[in-house]
Amino acid sequence: MTDPDLRAAADAVLSRLVGEPAEGARLREDQWRAIEALVAHRRRALVVQRTGWGKSAVYFVATALLRHQGSGPTVIVSPLLALMRNQVAAAERAGIRARTINSANTEEWETVRTEMSAGEVDVLLVSPERLNNPEFRDQVLPELAAATGLLVVDEAHCISDWGHDFRPDYRRLRTMLAGLPPGVPVLATTATANARVTADVAEQLGTGAGVEQGGAGGSAEALVLRGPLDRESLSLGVLQLPDAAHRMAWLAEHLEKLPGSGIIYTLTVAAAGEVTAFLRQHRHAVASYTGQTENADREAAEGDLLANRVKALVATSALGMGFDKPDLGFVVHLGSPSSPIAYYQQVGRAGRGVEHAEVLLLPGREDEAIWRYFASLAFPPEDQVRRTLDVLAAADRPMSLPALEPQVELRRSRLEMMLKVLDVDGAVRRVKGGWTATGQPWSYDAERYAWVARQREAEQRAMREYASTDGCRMEFLRRQLDDEEAAPCGRCDNCAGARFTTEVSAGALDAARGELGRPGVRVEPRKMWPTGLPAIGVDLKGRIPAEQQAAPGRALGRLSDIGWGNRLRPLLSPQAADGPVPDDVVNAVVTVLSDWAKGPDGWASTAPGPEGSPEAVARPVGVVAMPSRTRPELVRSLSERIAEIGRMPLLGTVAYADGQPDTGVPRSNSAQRLRALDGALTLPPQLGQALAEADGPVLLVDDFTDTGWTLAVAARLLRGAGAAGVLPLVLAVQG
Template identity: 80%
Template sequence: MEHTSDASPRDLRTAADAVLARLVGDESGTARLREDQWRAIEALVADRRRALVVQRTGWGKSAVYFVATSLLRARGAGPTVIVSPLLALMRNQVDAAARAGIRARTINSSNTEEWESVHEEVAAGEVDVLLVSPERLNNPDFRDQVLPKLAAATGMLVVDEAHCISDWGHDFRPDYRRLRTMLADLPDGVPVLATTATANARVTADVAEQLGTGAGGDALVLRGPLDRESLALGVLRLPDAAHRLAWLADHLAELPGSGIVYTLTVAAAEEVTAYLRQCGHEVASYTGRTEDADRRQAEEDLLANRVKALVATSALGMGFDKPDLGFVVHFGSPSSPIAYYQQVGRAGRGVRHAEVLLLPGAEDEAIWQYFASVAFPPEEQVRRTLDVLAHADRPLSLPALEPLVELRRTRLETMLKVLDVDGAVRRVKGGWTSTGMPWSYDAERYAWVARQREAEQQAMREYASAAGCRMEFLRRQLDDEEAAPCGRCDNCAGPRFDAKVSAGVLDAARGELGRPGVDVEPRRMWPTGLPAAGVPLKGRIPASEQSSPGRALGRLSDIGWGNRLRPLFATGAPDGPVPDDVFDAVVRVMADWARGPGGWASGEADAPSRPAGVVTVPSCGRPELVGSLGRRIAEVGRMPLLGSLVYTPESPDRLSRTNSAQRVLGLHQALAVPPELAGELASAGGPVLLVDDLTDSGWTLAVAARLLRGAGAEGVFPLVLAAQG
């Protein structure tokens, strides 16, 4: 690539400011870059260096790479490649680039139909900026065919949310590790920019070291103070979930402008959204389950202030760009102060004052523990996977691997991505293969990361109870040496909100959260790969072997019944009879179920027959809970207790819960219909209620239903206390 450097620093600065003016829509042309922005652009364009910019949200990191792109393209450089995990940000940035006359396109999971045309446009030189999602870097076709050409032709590489590269970062993502190879393979003289708003000293050093692997030597690090003068932080402790929900309903309209209400789980986001709508608030839900078209609509509605708030999980992430966002409320506490700082940083970028409020919940710690449980697997499980791949005569897909290893699919995939970058496995068409390369388990690193997560959780506890400045606390967590009291937070300036809620709204919130019953959909397809493991089950489950849709009292991730049920299923919780308040709620679920659409007491012509009896699922951990639940349901429903399924003598000591295939494999060997229950089923002459304490994957209910239907039950209606997820 030919580099021209005939422009003087003054001319280059003038050209850079002109691009900025177009980017921000400043027709007067008076917009000027900050000095650190200019230092980064000069390093990238004039010196072709590598730079790491660690600056607060709203500082203008995207202006750096758009201005640098325009200047580099004017000098004949190839297109800029931006790796970003944020679909919302991608959409924002395509629009922003267009204002500056920069042609931007994206390649991500939501626009697969455009990939071919985008590749053609890049090859034809018609694209100035290509935004790529990190999962593309691990796609075999993209990695082997597109990425080498892109690396050879790119004019600048931008790594957005660069803390994701680092194992030590709060949001480490295996897909990002592919960038280490790309950085090392870039031709000499190709500038690289890494940006993030949330990197402490260790992460900054780690990312800078990785950037410095190129021919240019050490990377330029530009790290600024992380204070956000527009943000007024606060914490409000309320007695329970109903009070938090009622407080939101009472006070949402008082919060400035429009904003985001973050929740920790999808279930909580859906519950909060439903209740706020009932109370007349214009809000929309935004989670990992939200369809892409609905996400786009929700983003547009918030940008246009057609909704007061998006009720969102971390699926909204850091990448939503709305400068006038007036507030961020957290309905539940994130597990990391660094992640919290990043999320609240979406507010107040273009306004003088924005409210940031944390409403901690009783369920927070249990949710933290769940997410911590999906960390990098123990060495034994990793070695088992490597051994399976080493002895396979073909690439193995994730569904083919599941029956052979005890890991959930998402955790298995994450592990394989790490092993791929480490060189131990390789993703190819058709699945994964072993490279045969030696690999060592870095137990020290994984243990350190686990300890770091625990330290972050403790820091969030301290943040919520801190008597000192909250912004200073967050800045110190990010190793900001200029951290000082902000004068704005509730501890510095006094609380701005009190805990009062109106009685009627609180009663309504309690009623909403106290309403029991969620649907439990039956499994309809067996996991793939079972015949290879000796289980003759595959494809669609025949209707004659399926259960009907069932019911659960609540989800463990709910903010209503979840909070009541979670202690029953906590590690080390004692077994015992079903509590009276829980059973009373189960009776309400049964009554609503029977009278509801399609229920056996609905009076509809095609309604199923009334259950002829109750069957329980055997429980190793909570036999008294399940047994008492089954007995009391039979008594209240005036049905016979027909008996229980049993575990066979040759059952494995522990039924795997790690993935679908392993779970079905174990259940197929373990569960059986004893002769006395088979006799009762034959004489019952109708469907049965299948009672269990907890459903996680749904496979226990599916295998039990198949056995009961095979033994003569006309139908199976699952009824469980709690659903996981």
């Protein structure tokens, strides 16, 4: 097929893909250059182009042409289920048979493999997590590598730990690349890569200039296509509002004025829930979409937005990549992402198929505290990594995450991320039954990790600058992505003037303050001991007996929410001075107690708790305080005030067994925390006597709970001393 014939065939496939008459659709020049490189010359290409440019058209058109030439199916590594669903629908429009293998369709995997073997699949979309599943890696991946006609890595910036959304599972692509037959083309695509990320991705994928591709028709020089990143349909703006209540009120009053339907981004799951509830109270059709949303509910929410049955999805970054709705009319952020690059990606969901879309950032004072929390989840220090490698090396069999967790000071999610990185580096290997050490030499790249941390700090500074700049906002974002063609857009609020005021009505503001000021969060008790405690010398396992459990408790608020979280974060920060509990906090706690008493698990309720639960329905007869290393005066005064207002005795304070203040109980993971707590708490004789004489449950008061294990261990002690029930009451929970 000559190049003119190939171009005509490519444009014909594009016509089917976009649903236009054959004479009306024509590939952009860079789209054609990428397709020609892949199909005619079997090269490797890296395409860095703005959202909406048409990167998916490149790989679907290339797939159709390659399949016509007799090549095997295309394998697309795609990070999100929302993206997969959109891509399958797009492929079907072009007559391309697409299937997926991901965590949500395990029952279909065998059928998909059969269809692949029969040549009935043109495109297979695979989640990156599958690449390191032992069975998939050892059995399916070699088959795919041998049969693949085109490998596509979508959202390729995820490969780079210099980027804003590093995912270690993506690094496993090196294995698949190494197993590809000579001459198989490779395409990597992203919209959000600055020059450093582009170079890193190119190197990791073997698409850097000078890499030998090998095979007939292969080229020794890779193709990198990087285009301008302006989005001519987007009008960017920033609204500086005094607090969370003003932001909620503004949104409630202005949501219907925003064009079409769109996305409202929040930084935390808790905030997404708060915003969704408040907007629904104001009769806005919205739905929540977070990492904790069930898959079926996610699909339903996506469908509702695509069909414009809702005005907006209130989403976390779980909807950050891949959701394809060309007529999305707006993106609003309640809170700043920590990176201008991440922000550019998220706002890129809007305005792909319409002439004008509104993009608004409503930054909040809680943003930086949330950034710091997520930054704390970075790659662990070397001593923790070495400890993990030592434990694996000493084991006589593969260790699962639950078995490994008790012996290292890392939480499950952070431990798993670290192991995936070590797997790619060759130091460990995931096998059936868990993880093993390979014994291969491994060095801790402290310089690289420190550089990444500095890069994150620089991105946060840049995001603050974006919110406060008086220059062009689109130009600012483009320069952050190293776009050499960046220039003033003429559309943003700084170029063309603000399109929205910051005014909100008194009624909307009062309603928002009432919603955000409503105190009270249920605190679920721990009911099962962590796996593996006997292996570290703690003789606890299985279900916690009901007679040793705490009842469901209450917290004033979550540190991650935008209501009471904003009040509690400075009060409970490590830098805050200890002191008596403030009056406004006491008043809110009293409201929590009153609502709790009247609730279904409260002492004013006549309804029993669920069968087999330890929920207490009797009124508490006393208050017990927890010891505190950092805020003893705060906890003591809170306990005293509650006892005084509730007309109950302050029975005493739980103590540390050695009589010394807490020297720091690790919060790394549940097993390590329990090992530190084992035998660390005790009851002074006076408190033990008071509990033996009490004729009802007690309130257990603390300032903060994260894992819930300190409360669980204290409750077990109190119940063992005769307390009829333990009702935990804390100021804040982490979640």
